[in-house]
Amino acid sequence: MxxxxxxxxxxxxxxxxxxxxxxxxxxxxxxxxxxxxxxxxxxxxxxxxxxxxxxxxxxxxxxxxxxxxxxxxxxxxxxxxxxxxxxxxxxxxxxxxxxxxxxxxxxxxLTQPAPFRRLYVGSREARDSEYDNFTAARHRASRAIVAAGEAGLDLPAARTLPDLADWRGTVSFVLGPYSTTKDLEEVSTVDYARADDQSDELVCAxxxxxxxxxxxxxxxxxxxxxxxxxxxxxxxxxxxxxxxxxxxxxxxxxxxxxxxxxxxxxxxxxxxxxxxxxxxxxxxLGTRDRLIFEFKGNPFGFADDQRAIFKSDDSRTIALIGRAGGTDLAFADFCGRFGLEMANAGEAAMKDFVAETLAAHFGAESRKLIGRAEAVRWSREPWIxxxxxxxxxxxxxxxxxxxxxxxxxxxxxxxxxxxxxxxxxxxxxxxxxxxxxxxxxxxxxxxxxxxxxxxxxxxx
Ligand SMILES: Cc1cc2nc3c(=O)[nH]c(=O)nc-3n(C[C@H](O)[C@H](O)[C@H](O)COP(=O)(O)OP(=O)(O)OC[C@H]3O[C@@H](n4cnc5c(N)ncnc54)[C@H](O)[C@@H]3O)c2cc1C
The missing domain is CATH 3.50.50.60 (FAD/NAD(P)-binding domain)
Incomplete structure (x- = not known):
């Protein structure tokens, strides 16, 4: 023993x-x-x-x-x-x-992580108006899910979404796979509605x-x-x-x-x-599998533990955490159905996807900034x-x-x-x-x- x-x-x-x-x-x-x-x-x-x-x-x-x-x-x-x-x-x-x-x-x-998350649209950070539109769309969507749940309608959360125009994919990712680890089609409105506010976070040095x-x-x-x-x-x-x-x-x-x-x-x-x-x-359980990688020199000026997401058409995307724990490491979280698909494809596929994402948003040169990487695939951890x-x-x-x-x-x-x-x-x-x-x-x-x-x- x-x-x-x-x-x-x-x-x-x-x-x-x-x-x-x-x-x-x-x-x-x-x-x-x-x-x-x-x-x-x-x-x-x-x-x-x-x-x-x-x-x-x-x-x-x-x-x-x-x-x-x-x-x-x-x-x-x-x-x-x-x-x-x-x-x-x-x-x-x-x-x-x-x-x-x-x-x-x-x-x-215990310290406070960077308080706001960055949003990237194509090859640049979102403009103020885009941040505002995204935030408004996210709140509208969340309110619609909560309203259905509180009314006792236990539906797939995705079914309650209002018209979110071109923010639908990003909002669906943030409220579904990213926040809950499952796609909104697989999330109960009642369960979602009962979830407590998790903001006001700290990290442990x-x-x-x-x-x-x-x-x-x-x-x-x-x-x-x-x-x-x-x-x-x-x-x-x-x-x-x-x-x-x-x-x-x-x-x-x-x-x-x-x-x-x-x-x-x-x-x-x-x-x-x-x-x-x-x-x-x-x-x-849903999926949140993680690629941990060296992101040399903090090229995009992330604050410690700052999160970043990318405007996307659907949930086939990742969330980044820059300067994780105040180090030169970054996390790429692969969540929901897409996360599971990538985890099953393996560590190399996860690393390729991160490189592609960075190249698409920060330019081809950014691939070279990714150093050594390691995947933790919770979906395959035998005791979890x-x-x-x-x-x-x-x-x-x-x-x-x-x-x-x-x-x-x-x-x-x-x-x-x-x-x-x-x-x-x-x-x-x-x-x-x-x-x-x-x-x-x-x-x-x-x-x-x-x-x-x-x-x-x-x-x-
Ligand atoms: C990538 C990722 C990021 C997360 N981020 C956050 C976050 O930032 N903040 C947050 O609050 N939560 C976060 N969570 C969720 C959080 O980690 C879990 O909700 C919490 O740790 C679950 O604790 P638990 O004790 O319920 O289960 P577990 O942590 O799963 O503990 C169960 C234990 O039982 C053991 N076990 C299983 N089967 C047996 C057996 N047959 N015999 C003996 N032992 C057994 C397992 O090995 C394990 O150690 C995250 C989760 C993941 C995967």
């Missing part, structure tokens, strides 16, 4: 040098024995849940399939030698986001992974321990099987993504209730299988269903369960805490019942 290796997680000595102090975990060859709570997955939701359970003085086993923690939050140097966020990067809605105080407590520097690592603190994590089966058929404890042995628990919290749950990688005995299965299917959950049309009311206990003793958690902050780290974090609270209540109730049974006279 391999244990959390912080150096590996942070992705190199450079990042480590600037890290908050953490206690070391110790290596141990065998799985923990019986515990109060097994938590499946050490992403944001799993770490939040384990912290809660540990704080309540209950025993737990935090089982992670991969050889690192963080899940879709992953700061690493990769082949490029500079620490960067391969997944989540921004702390959204920072005024209300629990990660902000966690980061500050850990002594991490050195990467968001440092914050999650600091939050994991002294938690004990069993790495490389993929859960394959959860058996709750007996009246006693639940058996959780991994490739490395079994653990028994009173209750289990499962934080694997809906991509993993849909794949059947975890077998539940007895099977999941139909309503839970339907909810998992309706809340499948996508980016963020988005409800399919007619599936807009399924998030709460995922929060219902499974066979009375198993709780799901993760970004997919948050009704308004789905697709975010904060949503995952809060759902992990909620699941832990529910698990702890269950254990307390069971403990009290056992006590009453053992000494019935006390009730008199």
């Amino acid at each position: 391999k244990f959390l290796d912080r150096r590996e997680f942070l992705g190199g000595a450079a990042a480590l040098a600037a890290s908050p102090a953490l206690a070391q975990t110790t290596a141990q060859a065998s799985m923990p024995g019986d515990v109060d709570v097994v938590i499946v997955g050490a992403g944001a939701a799993g770490i939040a849940a384990a912290r809660r359970v540990a704080a309540a003085g209950r025993s737990y086993a935090l089982l992670e399939a991969q050889d690192r923690i963080g899940g879709r939050v992953w700061t690493a140097t990769g082949a490029l030698g500079i620490a960067h966020d391969r997944g989540a990067h921004r702390i959204s809605a920072s005024g209300r986001n629990p990660l902000v105080s966690l980061g500050r407590l850990a002594g991490l520097k 050195g990467g968001l992974g440092r914050l999650i690592s600091a939050a994991a603190g002294t938690l004990r994590v069993e790495l490389s321990a993929p859960v394959t089966r959860i058996d709750s058929r007996g009246r006693g404890s639940i058996t959780v099987e991994t490739d490395r042995g079994s653990v028994r628990a009173n209750t289990v919290i499962v934080t694997a993504s809906t991509g993993i749950l849909n794949s059947g990688a975890i077998k539940f005995e007895p099977g999941l209730p139909k309503r839970t299965g339907d909810a998992i299917a309706a809340l499948s 299988l996508g980016a963020g959950s988005v409800a399919a049309p007619r599936g807009g009311s399924y998030r709460r269903a995922l929060g219902e206990p499974v066979h009375d003793r198993i709780f799901l958690a993760g970004e997919a369960l948050h009704e308004t902050w789905w697709g975010t780290v904060a949503g995952a974090w809060i759902s992990g805490e909620r699941a832990a609270d529910a698990a702890l209540r269950l254990i307390d109730r069971a403990g009290a019942a056992a006590e009453r049974k053992a000494s019935p006279r006390r009730r008199q």
